[in-house]
Each structure stands twice: as structure tokens, then as C-alpha cells.
Amino acid sequence: MQLGIILVNQPLETNKSFTVNHTGRISLRHRISVEWSTWASLAFVGALLEGGVLGVIIKNGFVNQVNDWTLNLSVAIATGAPYFSNLLSFYWVKWSRGRSKARMVSNLAVLFCLCTLSMSVVPFNEMGLIIFLAVTIVARVAWSGILTVRSNIWRANYPRHIRGKVTAKLATLASLVMAISGILVGLILDWKFDAFRWLFVVFSFISVIGAYRYRYLAVRNQQKEIVRESKSDSGPSFASMFGLLRRNRAFGKYMLAMFILGSGNLMFTAPLIVFLNEHTGLQQLQQILITTAIPLALIPLAVRWWAKLLDGNHIFHFRSIHSWGFVFALATFLLAQITGYTFLFYIGSVIYGIAISGGVIGWNLGHNDFVSNNSDGQSENQNPMDYMAVHVTLTGLRGLIMPLVGIALYQWLEQQELGLGKYALALPLTMTTIGGSLFVLFNRQHRQSQ
Secondary structure: HHHHHHOOOOOOOOOHHHHHHHHHHHHHHHHHHHHHHHHHHHHHHHHOOHHHHHHHHHHHOOOOOOHHHHHHHHHHHHHHHHHHHHHHHHHHHHOOOOOOOOHHHHHHHHHHHHHHHHHOOOOOOHHHHHHHHHHHHHHHHHHHHHHHHHHHHHHHHHHHHHHHHHHHHHHHHHHHHHHHHHHHHHHHHHHOOHHHHHHHHHHHHHHHHHHHHHHHHHOOHHHHHHHHHHHHHOOOHHHHHHHHHHHHHHHHHHHHHHHHHHHHHHHHHHHHHHHHHHHOOHHHHHHHHHHHHHHHHHHHHHHHHHHHHHOOOOOHHHHHOOOOOOHHHHHHHHHHHOOOHHHHHHHHHHHHHHHHHHHHHHHHHHHHHHHHOOOOOOOOOOHHHHHHHHHHHHHHHHHHHHHHHHHHHHHHHHHHHHHHHHHHHHHHHHHHHHHHHHHHHHHHHHHHOO
């Protein structure tokens, strides 16, 4: 990677300096290499478990096996699973204390791959739908553990001023792999629907290789951290979560705005997937392009700009700009559903992809701007994983509720009059607008306090 090359080509003045710096550079290059191979390979199975892909498989594979309400509710569960599984974030933080973080992430990633493999043999019947959803949830629970523990690894291994760039490079590669994989799934589904099972098998075997390699990642000061955690009896809990939000008022404001903005984002996906399937007549490849492949393909084009914006500014400033991408995307999707102009779905998908590229950076790193800072500016000895646990847990809470609210609103509107479900995106659009407005307000308050 370019980052590793730049570090290696720095001038060296003395032999002693060379020994120290050379060791550090080789270590950094090795860490980035392991990260690169792991997340690129896991992107293959990650694409298969995207809500847009699973929604198409559920809507077409289990049609006529259950009633429409159950089928659409299943789509909402599948799209919400990546988020409500995060409710177990506190468990992962507690379980990771005193353990090797890299080994733990590796084991969870292997489980993630095995769950995807098992989905390839699920039959298309009522019991098969239950199993399909159960395995999806287990896979996403494992992924929530990966995200929670990985944030601690990234904070230890990469300094603040390059963390956004490193994350952007990893996100770029992973998103390209996921976009191409999503397109391949769509092509196979249109060609021969049942053939997707072989793709699940092949991708699972590819991904498990990178998952296993991550256990050998070098984490800076890992042994000292393990010893410190082993001696500490304290751990995050729901009580400590509210205490942290109360003590660190800036972080509490951030979580409030994120909850409202994220609620809108999680609410619209399932209704959009169902609407595309029921009212547009688009092929399965086109549906996956709009909901999954195009947004993922746009990440490499915009993520570096978002990374520069975050590396040079506080997360409040970042979100005060970034949030409006989601607002414009949802407004375009709503307009597409109302007017029936198909090209607007693709425009909305492009805007959403640009917004998602910033979300990849902000969601993984934004909480770090609040670590060791409370409301009165005094330092406090907080573990960054505690902050991530709060963030991830609140994401899980809205992931449990909002997709169901979105699909319930869509179903209710359709029952009032066929086709009225096209207005269901008005509610999530309102939520994202409120969230974006709060970030603008909180950013002004933060700037005035500095």
C-alpha cells in the first residue's frame, strides 16, 4: 500500500535510528497487510449478507411459502439484523477483556463465514425461512463482536492523524469486492435462481482464509493491555452506559443526533426493497444494483475525501456536512417512488453511496473524538471500547425497532390502498432531516465552546 511505501522511504540518520524505525515500519506494513487481506476476503461473504441481496433472495425464494406480511416482515428482519445484533456489544466488550483481540476477531470471523456457508443448504419452505433468518442473525451477532473489538485494535495500531486514511483504504478495497460480488449474485439470480447456493459455498471458503489469518495480526501494547484488563473488575453495563452519556454531555449529544439520523436510515431500506420488488418490475440484478452494488461501488470514489474531512476536523463538523447526503438520497428515493421514474432510483442510489462512504469512516471512528473528555473538560480514564460499546448498543436498539416500523408503515399504507406504500419513505426522510439539523446545531455549540 502507498502508506507503507511512504513510511519505508523516509530518510534514516543513524544505525540506531534505522533499527528502531525499520522495526516500526516493518511492523506497520505487516499490520496493514494483514488488515488488507482479511477485510478484502471477508468482503465476499459480507456482500452475500447485505440487506439488498438477502431481501431479493427472501422475496423470490420463499414467495408462496408464507403470506405477504410474513414475507415482508422477514425482509425487515434480514435488513435490520446487522444492526439489532449490536445489542450484544456490551457482552463482547466484557468477553474481550484480558483476551487477545486479534484472535477473538479471527474466531468470530470464522463463525461468520460458517454461517454463510450453512445458508447455502437451507430449503425454500416455511421452516427454511425460519432457519435462514436464524442463521442470518447469528452471523450478524458475530459481526457485531468483530466491529466492537476491531475498533480497539485500530485505535491501538494507527495514530489519530492517519486512522481515517487507513480506514478509508480498507473500506475502498472491501467495498469494491462487495460491489462486484453483489453484481455477480444478481446475474446468477437472474440466470438460474438456485445457483446462488454454489456462490455462497465458494465465497465462504475464500473468506475463511482471511478470517483465520487475522489471528496473527500484531497489536501494539497488546500484552500490557491484557494484563491491565485482567486486573480490572470494571466493565461496561447498561447502567454505566447511561452514566457515560450523562458525564460526557458532548458524547450524549452525538449519540442523540446519531440515533435520530440512524433511525431514518434503518427505517427506509426494507420498504424500498419491497417496493422495488412489488411495484417496479425491475429484474433481480437491477434491484441489487440499486440497493447494494451501486452504493458500495461509490465508496472508493468518495471515501478518501470524507477521510480527509474527518482527519482534520471534529466529528460534529464532519457529521454536520455528511448527514445531508442521507437526506438528499432519501428525498430522491421518495420522489422516484411517487413519480415512477426508474432513473431516479439510480440517482438516489448514487447519492446514498456517497453518503455511505462517509458513514464507513464516521461510524467506526467518530466516538474516538470523545474519549477522555467529559462535560467539564477534565480527563477521565475511559476505555475507548466503552464508548464504542455505547455507540454500537444504541445502533442495535434502533436496528431492532426501526426496520419493523418502516415495513409496518408500508404494509399499513398498502392495506389502505394498493400502491399507497410509495409514501412510506416520508417518515424516514423526516427523521434524517431532524438528525442532520441537530448535527448542525451541535457543531455550532462545539465551535463556540472551543
